[in-house]
Amino acid sequence: MSLEKEALSTIPIWVHLPALPMEYWGERCIRKIAGLLGNVLKIDNATKNKDRLMYARTLVETDIRKGLPDEVFFTNEYDELKPPRREWVNKESQKDQTKAQIKQHHDNSETCETMAIQSPEGNIESESQCTTITEPRGEPHKTLQQGKNVRGLNKANKQAEVVHFIANHISLFSLLETKVKRQGIGALYQIICPSWCITYNLALQKGGMIIVAWRAEEMKVDIRFVSSQIIHLIVNPNVGDNFNCSFVYGATDKKERGIMLTELENIGTTVTGPWIVMGDFNYIANLNERIGQKSRLHEIEPLRRCMVNCDIHDMKSTGRFFTWSNKQRGNARVLSKINRELENSAW
Incomplete structure (x- = not known):
């Protein structure tokens, strides 16, 4: 049995696709679009049920050795090139942003x-x-x-x-x-x-x-x-x-x-x-x-x-x-x- 640590190459991350047009909110479409970033593991229930339309949210397994792209493009049914807006979800940065907003709120009240x-x-x-x-x-x-x-x-x-x-x-x-x-x-x-x-x-x-x-x-x-x-x-x-x-x-x-x-x-x-x-x-x-x-x-x-x-x-x-x-x-x-x-x- 080998006790050497295996190098971590892939991690699951939650991906937001803000302002995704409604015609692409089908589960197959979301999987294809998010699939450009890696292996789609899951689509959250709010996205499936269209309970929250401000963004689509998927869990994607990505190769961290390749890094995260700044832009992802896909071609729609009319052969038009579309760049879906995306945000990488980082819970720690969200906490820092919330603290900053609270501080700003007190400073400017x-x-x-x-x-x-x-x-x-x-x-x-x-x-x-x-x-x-x-x-x-x-x-x-x-x-x-x-x-x-x-x-x-x-x-x-x-x-x-x-x-x-x-x-x-x-x-x-x-x-x-x-x-x-x-x-x-x-x-x-x-x-x-x-x-x-x-x-x-x-x-x-x-x-x-x-x-x-x-x-x-x-x-x-x-x-x-x-x-x-x-x-x-x-x-x-x-x-x-x-x-x-x-x-x-x-x-x-x-x-x-x-x-x-x-x-x-x-x-x-x-x-x-x-x-x-x-x-x-x-x-x-x-x-x-x-x-x-x-x-x-x-x-x-x-x-x-x-x-x-x-x-x-x-x-x-x-x-x-x-x-x-x-x-x-x-x-x-x-x-x-x-x-x-x-x-x-x-x-």
Whole structure:
């Protein structure tokens, strides 16, 4: 038996293929493309199920003696030469980058100059609603705009409306209550924002209640928490400081909504620097936020308690005050404000 050490020549590494066009997301295509780098051992489940469309991820066995190429090209079905963008995943460097981002966040927490955010939610019958929100510190930067809840995104006219909605220099947006099933996400992505990165909570909530999309060339996004009612991000724009951003869609069930508030409070304990929370909370926070039906103190206490515990408050905004209607007329009509935008004192 030989006790000499064998020279290590091959190692498995996780390879990311960012911004891979949807037509190449089949397992055979991914294996062929990643196969240019070595022996493909595995494709992760999120890639197989198309749960995360910001990049395809594969485990590839590579020969370290040859080194890693700077570029990899492949020829598509039209004999066009394509260079897939790729990143070599190094967990240690990711940790160092995270520490650097946290340090930068503390060093630059005085102001928060953000990219534009547009989040479709809230609906009064079929009318369009748009709330313009004042930027942090009152500086003349781009505005954050919160639009209307899409309430189903499977029809062409709804999709066209969203495409028009995000065409106005938007870099980060969220869609709520899309009602898009898993098999329809790829087609929706191609129609609405084919060059964007997206994430969603479809695996945790049937009907795709929250979709978040951003322009990767303008910002880096760290997805910190995803549940059936919340997607929480840390956003690092190319211009300006990092900020925390949470998109919420409260359940109709009272007990589940309570879980959402607990999750928000848990997120609040980890937040440093600017934080904005926006979406459909399915709660009112003040007695005057519902007309046509009596408001009671026990209905507003849960959200108000959460706001105090998280140290967040309503942002200054303009636009429609009531965001929901029961679509009735006359004395039977009920209007309420269940959509809102909240900020902490660092925003």
